[in-house]
Amino acid sequence: MIALTLLWRFGLLSLMAVGGANVLLPELQRLVVEQGWMGASQFAELFALAQAAPGPNVLVVSLIGWHVAGVTGALLSMLGMCLPSSVLSFYVSRWWAERHGSELTRLLARALLPLTVGLVGASACLLLQAANRDAAGWALSAAVALIAWRRNWNPLWLLLLGALVGGLGWL
Numbered sequence: 001m002i003a004l005t006l007l008w009r010f011g012l013l014s015l016m017a018v019g020g021a022n023v024l025l026p027e028l029q030r031l032v033v034e035q036g037w038m039g040a041s042q043f044a045e046l047f048a049l050a051q052a053a054p055g056p057n058v059l060v061v062s063l064i065g066w067h068v069a070g071v072t073g074a075l076l077s078m079l080g081m082c083l084p085s086s087v088l089s090f091y092v093s094r095w096w097a098e099r100h101g102s103e104l105t106r107l108l109a110r111a112l113l114p115l116t117v118g119l120v121g122a123s124a125c126l127l128l129q130a131a132n133r134d135a136a137g138w139a140l141s142a143a144v145a146l147i148a149w150r151r152n153w154n155p156l157w158l159l160l161l162g163a164l165v166g167g168l169g170w171l
Contacts (some may be wrong), residue, residue, distance in 0.1 A: 006068060006069060006076050008080065011081070011084045014083070028064070029043050041130055043064075049063060052159070058082070062075075062077055062078045
């Protein structure tokens with residue numbers, strides 16, 4: 001049954017979600033496209049929809065599950081994505097609190113930072129490739145990245161700018 005496949009796959013992925021669900025985007029995209037559940041551009045559209053909705057970044061998982069297997073798929077995908085990592089986080093946080101400040105915890109904290117940054121960067125590259133089909137899309141992405149880097153604007157203004165550009169049909 002496809003819903004149980006979703007539960008199993010997302011359960012395994014949840015244990016790799018160091019830094020949140022967004023770091024799993026390259027693997028999520030590979031999984032759903034390789035399985036033939038949807039194309040890369042449709043995945044990018046579901047991700048954009050999940051980001052526009054209020055709530056946690058993990059909402060994209062429920063949208064994938066819903067697309068693949070309806071309401072049951074959405075529920076089992078979220079259960080698979082949230083339960084294993086929550087249980088693991090509970091026990092790791094207890095372990096971490098007991099050993100806080102030790103050489104091992106300092107080493108682990110230093111090791112996890114570049115891992116998380118690399119996973120987030122890979123996610124950004126994947127989404128840029130899936131969403132930008134022409135030079136105008138790449139130019140807009142570059143402009144937004146430059147503005148976000150150089151200015152301390154609220155990201156909602158950048159989302160509004162993107163909605164305006166899209167709404168006017170310029171992209």
